[in-house]
Amino acid sequence: METQPATAHTIETVFRLESPRVVAGVARIVRDVGIAEELAQDALVAALERWPLDGVPDNPGAWLMATARHRAVDLVRRRETYARKLAEIGRDLETAPPSYDAPADPDDIDDDLLRLVFTACHPVLSPEARTALTLRLLGGLTTAEIARAYLVPEPTVAQRIVRAKRTLAKRNVAFEVPYGPDREARLGSVLDVVYLIFNEGYAATAGDDWLRPGLCEDALRLARVLSALMPKEPEVHGLTALLEFQASRATARTGPDGTPVLLKDQDRRRWNRMLIARGIRALDRAGATASGPPGPYTLQAAIAACHARAYTYEETDWRAIATLYGLLAVRAPSPVVELNRAVAVSRADGPAAGLGLVDALVDAPALRGYHLLPSVRGDLLSRLGRTAEAREEFLRAAALTHNARERELLLRRAHACG
Secondary structure (H helix, E strand, C coil): CCCCHHHHHHHHHHHHHHHHHHHHHHHHHHCCHHHHHHHHHHHHHHHHHHHHHHCCCCCHHHHHHHHHHHHHHHHHHHHCCHHHHHHHHCCHHHHCCCCCCCCCCHHHHHHHHHHHHHHHCCCCCCHHHHHHHHHHHCCCCCHHHHHHHHCCCHHHHHHHHHHHHHHHHHCCCCCCCCCHHHHHHHHHHHHHHHHHHHHHHHCCCEECCCCCHHHHHHHHHHHHHHHHHCCCCHHHHHHHHHHHHHHHCHHHCECCCCCECCHHHCCHHHCCHHHHHHHHHHHHHHHHHCCCCCCHHHHHHHHHHHHHHCCCHHHCCHHHHHHHHHHHHHHCCCHHHHHHHHHHHHHHHCHHHHHHHHHCCCCCHHHCCCCHHHHHHHHHHHHCCCHHHHHHHHHHHHHHCEEHHHHHHHHHHHHHCC
16 A cells, blocks of 8 residues: 555654664664664554554554564574573563553663663764764764765765674674773763754754754753763763753744744743753853863853843843853864854954954865855845845855755845845
8 A cells, every 4th residue: 555645754754753762772672773773664664554554653653662672572583592682681572562552661762872872982983983873873864964964975974874883783882881981982972972963953954844852852861861970071061051051942943833033033031941040050060070171062051051141132241152162262173163253253343353254264165065154144244234245145055055944044034135
């Protein structure tokens, strides 16, 4: 039976949201992230076959998880001695019938996701491979989306992911959260990946939606788990604070129809004050546990705190933000940090000062094809009254973005310039 378009779209959406949990849950059984991803895909195929006939289950995520786990147990049976392997994975997986209605234990999901992150960030992989693999498995991004996010060719990303899965299997990397020095060695990569996953949910690189809340929630949950797991690591608290502050703005970042709302136009009464309070506490913990200068995530959290403490856009302490971006540029130099610093400088010292900094970045190879460069330049030109030039920059930015909502916003800004 041919899948109906509406059902197919539902299945695609559910799988995109649930695949990280399914892959993580199955990887705990089969101990191989590559095989786990294949079994998750098998569950997707089963959904494409059954849901058009039986209807979409009340809890589609639990259906996918139960189906994938059942196939994982079958695979283990075929590959290993039944009694020995069954003792490893737990008798409950065999004796309890698969449940298609009851959701999986949320705490169990968190543990599995955390194991998946640390496994994908194993030092046997290159930094580029760690990030690509984790974004694929945990973030649910396609290779095309990862390629666009990193401004590299899609085949390059695909090769990194395939080689990473092969390397983990060949080295027999344990599916676990490491301890001691091994954990510390992987922590930087883990924090980077959690941050990137949150960013993909906060401002999707592609698709029809500006926000992907599920990714933000998973990343924030992982950050909180890491904070509890490593209470003496200041950058863990710094990242958690940053994500709490960013998440606090989520409901104000889009209008009723999903249209993006710029920071200066957001209704700050809709910002989540509970998350802001959590962010402040996490930032305080980062400061209390630090023995040296603040790290990159703590500095970014301090910048986000400046926004969170301002009840109106006009009250924002842009000079403090510009100073913090200057410190961040020393700790973690990058053209993107310089672009953000230019925005802050433009608010503190005027658009001409910011434009000078942006123009110095125009030829930066890392920003070639990066839509926010012409977007920022268009905003500064517009504020300077150079509307014809601003319009061209907004049009160029719209042509570069792969997110439909963001493209609409940029085209509206270009139209407003005449």
